[in-house]
Amino acid sequence: MNKKQKKKLRRILIALALFVVFEALSITGVFDLLPYGIWVEFVAFLIPYLIVGHDVLARAWHGITHRQPFDENLLMTIATIGAFALVLFPDAEPHMAEGAAVMLFYQVGELFESYAVGKTRKSITDMMDIAPEYANVVRDGELVQVDPGEIAVGEEIVCKPGERVPLDGIVVSGRSQLDTSALTGESVPRVVEEGAHVTSGCVNMTGMLVVRTTAAFENSTVSRILELVENASEKKARTENFISRFARVYTPIVVGLAVLIAVVSPLLLGHSVSKSIESALIFLVVSCPCALVISVPLSFFGGIGAASRTGILVKGSSYLETLAAVDTIAFDKTGTLTSGTFGVVAVHAREGIDKELLLSYAAHAEAYSDHPIAMSVVSSYAGTIDRDKIDGVEEHSGQGVSALVNAHRVLIGNDTLMQGAGVDVPNCHLIGTILHVALDGDYLGHIVIADMMKDDAVQAIQALHEAGVKHCVMLTGDREEVAQAVARELGIDEYRAQLMPQDKVRQVESLLESHEGRGKVAFVGDGINDAPVLMRADVGIAMGGMGSDAAIEAADIVLMDDKPSQIACAIRIARKTLRIVKQNIVFALAVKIVIMILALPMIGISTMWLAVFGDVGVSVLAILNAMRCLRVQK
């Protein structure tokens, strides 16, 4: 609790104590024994009323003088003063105690509301507390701490264990483990050493790192993320806008109804004046839309906060709303479903030949090549390469390599190379680049190289189908047979191959057209050429870690750890948030309407107590419900 809240609590407790004493005197009939007993009682209850509620009265006055009259302060003021004023009607029950109690109850609710909102706000901001406070840099031969904003691009900074990496950069020296959980939600630390890229906002865990910065502070990942999330609440969801528009008409309408009841019901329907006024006052108390005005934005903010904790950045609550309605997702292939790097997916050795031996010859023959395919063969070989054994390397451009390994002639390459050397090759059923290997003219087998599927790609598509996404489409510029193989393996419903970037936009547009009025269409991509598609789709989702800046800029949602399985998680968070928002809207309105109906003079069973519950009680319950948005189930 902050200072203001503590002060309020003290006032509430004092007023409550006085109230209990006077209420006891009232029930035991002490006031009735005094001369002008009713007026003594009136003044008595006025004391706790003013102690607990003077700020409400002051703010109501402030509202009137500043032409912002229709706020809850004024409504509470009229309602409670009205309760006291009922003393003027001799036929009515005295309502002074109720007037004081309603104000007391209202303030308790307000206090709790402010506490709960503050608590939620703090847990969200704590979650996003990834801003580094300082950077260590050598100035005048001494290691000093300076503001990260003062570091120039290309300067070398020192990052000690336990510190947050202040700026993006490349490790110049040192080796350590980085905790990236604040950015990606990933709990397994990442090992970095010389040459590795480090991202600001990660925590350096074990060793000292010297990092050469590659971005100024305001362009560093951490600044970009914070700006993104803080501005997220500006792109408001339709529901949010609806609520503020609704609040603007709801309150005047209910106040109008209250006036109508106070006037019409005694004059035309013959109900007693005091009873009519009591009904009208109840209307006033429940006319405050706070439960919605506070809880709905809070729910969205909680949802965005929960998403960012799992490494999903949502650029506005409107995207959360759209995401919840997505039933079709189009994917880019390379970099989104596949990692975009080549790797050995299979080694098929001829019968009687050891796979390791095959790989060893292949890796030695390719050791001097810097072709990506050659490098992936070398890196998949577990043993060490003895360069002394290699001799007479000859590159056959576009075909392969021949080399002398241990004085044996090794031939490695495609069909053409083998045919040229008179070696017969079998067909392989796998899709990818096939590297045949021959030793002294004898066929040893082949290695299949392909773009590696992301580890969680299969699971990602499955999770999306389980989450109710009906249609997954893969759009790729790759060859038909590659696309088909990947689509089959992943369980993707549909694919389109050999697309140019502009074709992808057209494909997404036709998906959008065929979905007019039904579910929403999302597109997931990473490359520069994906930016137009990301903007065109209802929701654009970009891979943040390795995606291009243009794609991240154009996207509405960014996945920090590049895992496609996060999409299903994002959809779950979005749906949960929307569900909570709807619950709150329905609950708050239902309670208020029921109380209003029961308060009508002909029914007249609502009390002031019930009305205050309909105002602050409902607000508090709605806020508590909204706090659930913060919790993430993985």
Add this chain to the structure above:
Amino acid sequence: MRKAFKLDGDLCSNCAGKIQTAVEKLDGVNSASVNAMTLKFTLDAEDGKFDEALKQSIKLFADIEPDCEVLA
């Protein structure tokens, strides 16, 4: 000049919107944002008029939501 300030107290997004609209109408203000969730007020105003705009904004806060204070 663009500067961000923290806010102290209670602020609902309704009032935040009202304050933001009012601040944006002040003389010399290029843009303003009042964020009820992060309790942050960002003012972007012309250099020469920034101080005056800030003073006026603080007054607007006091008028529209006296419970919320700009920590300038």
